[in-house]
Amino acid sequence: MTTDLRCYGDDIQGLADLVPDFDLRSPMDVESWYPREWQAIADTLGFAQQLAAAPRAMPTTPDRITAMTLVGLMAFEHALRAGRLGIPESQARVQSAVIQAMTTAGLERGELWRAMVDPTTLATGACYAEGGRSLRAFYPDTAPGYFGDGWSGPPPRAESACGWQTPLVLHLGTFPWVYSSRLGDTGPGARWASSASQPALEGLHVVASLLEPATNLRQDARQVAAIYRHFATHTAPLVAALPSFQPGRAEAGRLYRRGRFLLAHQGSLHVAALDGPRGRLAASAYNYILRRFASFFAVRRAALRALATLPFEVQRRAATSADPCLRQQVEGVARAS
Amino acid sequence: MRRGIWMALGATAGIGGALLVSRRASAASSAAPGTTPETPPTIELAGLPRAADVSGDLVRNWGETPVDLRPLLMLTEETARIRGASRVLAVIAYRESRFVTTAQNGNAAGEQDERDDSRTAYTNNKDRNPPLRYGEQAAEFGSGGLFGALAPYFLWTGVPEIGKKAPLLAAPPTLVFQPRAAAFGAAVYMQRLLSQYRVDDLADIKAGWANPGLLGKGRGGETYLSVRKRFLEDAQTVGIDLADVDTIPAKLDASAWPGVPAVFAGLVGALPKELS
Numbered sequence: 312m313t314t315d316l317r318c319y320g321d322d323i324q325g326l327a328d329l330v331p332d333f334d335l336r337s338p339m340d341v342e343s344w345y346p347r348e349w350q351a352i353a354d355t356l357g358f359a360q361q362l363a364a365a366p367r368a369m370p371t372t373p374d375r376i377t378a379m380t381l382v383g384l385m386a387f388e389h390a391l392r393a394g395r396l397g398i399p400e401s402q403a404r405v406q407s408a409v410i411q412a413m414t415t416a417g418l419e420r421g422e423l424w425r426a427m428v429d430p431t432t433l434a435t436g437a438c439y440a441e442g443g444r445s446l447r448a449f450y451p452d453t454a455p456g457y458f459g460d461g462w463s464g465p466p467p468r469a470e471s472a473c474g475w476q477t478p479l480v481l482h483l484g485t486f487p488w489v490y491s492s493r494l495g496d497t498g499p500g501a502r503w504a505s506s507a508s509q510p511a512l513e514g515l516h517v518v519a520s521l522l523e524p525a526t527n528l529r530q531d532a533r534q535v536a537a538i539y540r541h542f543a544t545h546t547a548p549l550v551a552a553l554p555s556f557q558p559g560r561a562e563a564g565r566l567y568r569r570g571r572f573l574l575a576h577q578g579s580l581h582v583a584a585l586d587g588p589r590g591r592l593a594a595s596a597y598n599y600i601l602r603r604f605a606s607f608f609a610v611r612r613a614a615l616r617a618l619a620t621l622p623f624e625v626q627r628r629a630a631t632s633a634d635p636c637l638r639q640q641v642e643g644v645a646r647a648s
Numbered sequence: 649m650r651r652g653i654w655m656a657l658g659a660t661a662g663i664g665g666a667l668l669v670s671r672r673a674s675a676a677s678s679a680a681p682g683t684t685p686e687t688p689p690t691i692e693l694a695g696l697p698r699a700a701d702v703s704g705d706l707v708r709n710w711g712e713t714p715v716d717l718r719p720l721l722m723l724t725e726e727t728a729r730i731r732g733a734s735r736v737l738a739v740i741a742y743r744e745s746r747f748v749t750t751a752q753n754g755n756a757a758g759e760q761d762e763r764d765d766s767r768t769a770y771t772n773n774k775d776r777n778p779p780l781r782y783g784e785q786a787a788e789f790g791s792g793g794l795f796g797a798l799a800p801y802f803l804w805t806g807v808p809e810i811g812k813k814a815p816l817l818a819a820p821p822t823l824v825f826q827p828r829a830a831a832f833g834a835a836v837y838m839q840r841l842l843s844q845y846r847v848d849d850l851a852d853i854k855a856g857w858a859n860p861g862l863l864g865k866g867r868g869g870e871t872y873l874s875v876r877k878r879f880l881e882d883a884q885t886v887g888i889d890l891a892d893v894d895t896i897p898a899k900l901d902a903s904a905w906p907g908v909p910a911v912f913a914g915l916v917g918a919l920p921k922e923l924s
Contacts, residue, residue: 579747
């Protein structure tokens with residue numbers, strides 16, 4: 312049986328091809344694909360040194376993918392602890408609790424990539440106290456942006472102590488760029504750290520878990536495809552306006568497109584940016600976000616191909632998924648076997 | 649780094665006699681020293697170094713310094729053997745270029761003063777320095793690159809130490825847009841400031857960057873004080889704690905300087921044959 316992703320749209324197969332294809336049943340493929348992804352994440356988020364210094368194997372788990380996730384997260388945690396503390400402790404504690412709640416609910420609904428919640432239903436109300444005031448722990452991200460056309464959503468059912476008028480929306484699949492706007496060179500989520508709490512770690516954990524077959528298959532890929540398509544629609548004209556990179560003929564400091572990705576020749580990808588009607592988008596953020604979409608579908612394809620070898624519980628969840636494309640693939644696998 | 653730098657550094661370095669001999673030797677073999685003989689060739693130096701290329705820390709006390717520029721700044725510190733230089737250079741780069749590698753002061757209509765500065769720098773110093781192959785272009789260039797180097801001084805980088813063997817004499821001023829070359833110029837300049845001038849603290853480095861004269865007769869004056877104040881404000885804006893002695897000593901020390909050729913090799917490597 313041929314495993315393809317066309318059920319999600321003709322463009323999705325090409326998206327997955329932006330990163331190398333791999334076979335989950337091949338230890339060699341797994342050993343090369345995942346470290347490469349972690350390297351790309353670490354390069355952009357600035358913890359490449361910590362990743363290089365991390366142990367190559369985790370004695371607590373025999374599963375290679377889980378082990379690499381733990382290694383990557385440990386490296387990120389070390390970098391967070393060494394870096395600048397970005398937020399007050401009270402905010403960090405609330406953020407951690409909120410992300411955990413949203414992750415649990417998002418996983419159940421198959422909407423982990425873009426998680427949404429009525430903040431007034433949360434124990435903390437997504438509010439934290441500072442200087443005698445109650446403040447929102449996250450940015451209310453409902454204006455038109457690169458991930459969506461803007462949506463105020465149903466208003467909170469209860470009155471918010473810190474003024475929430477909209478649902479709380481976090482694009483955890485592209486953490487630390489968790490909002491549809493504010494796509495600057497440092498993702499807002501990268502600042503989510505205090506001396507005692509690291510909500511940023513929980514954010515990156517979502518990114519990592521979406522690369523694991525079990526969690527990847529629980530995500531409704533139609534949601535990811537729709538957000539990707541929105542992102543692609545609003546960035547394509549900006550990227551198309553850039554010159555194509557030609558080795559030996561490039562101009563220092565200029566931003567180029569190389570394939571679907573961006574390259575700042577002799578310059579900083581974090582400083583270079585696309586400027587469009589939806590706002591400024593750092594070139595580093597663009598590359599990272601595009602790669603997150605591509606990696607998600609590359610793992611989806613690999614997981615579908617290896618479905619029969621995955622644990623029974625993973626297969627069962629896939630067979631009963633709300634995602635019709637996934638159910639269709641599972642049926643195809645069953646027929647073929 | 650804009651005004652009066654080379655005169656001050658050159659004089660202090662005591663290079664006069666040797667340099668004069670070399671200049672004459674170079675002039676004799678050059679068809680038109682200091683003129684623009686040809687269209688500059690395209691130079692392609694290695695790209696930005698990566699985290700794996702350095703051993704120094706790239707996370708602690710960097711503030712908002714772009715992640716992909718930190719290895720370059722750290723490589724500069726490690727190659728020049730000036731502990732703490734990377735974060736100080738980050739603050740300087742923020743002021744001079746906002747981290748844009750191709751920043752240029754002098755290419756806009758309203759920047760005649762920068763072009764005047766580079767013209768003056770070239771005119772006043774060309775007779776006592778080795779000739780620049782692209783001298784006229786340097787004179788018209790103004791200043792640029794990550795660290796805001798004035799073009800003629802950038803191309804004369806290393807002359808006080810190694811005379812006509814200085815590596816950029818045949819390079820065009822646009823080379824300053826390549827971050828490794830800009831970092832080489834900055835490393836040499838910082839070393840000269842630290843070894844030739846009275847530098848009391850970190851802010852004095854920025855005063856000397858603006859004009860070495862501020863570390864001498866200008867010390868304590870209005871400009872000296874304002875440059876220092878702005879440097880301290882810039883450090884705060886970028887988020888670099890200048891008092892974090894684990895990453896930045898209270899005073900930088902260039903006594904382990906390995907020499908211009910070693911720093912050039914470590915940061916830039918080799919220029920194309922026609923420019924070397």
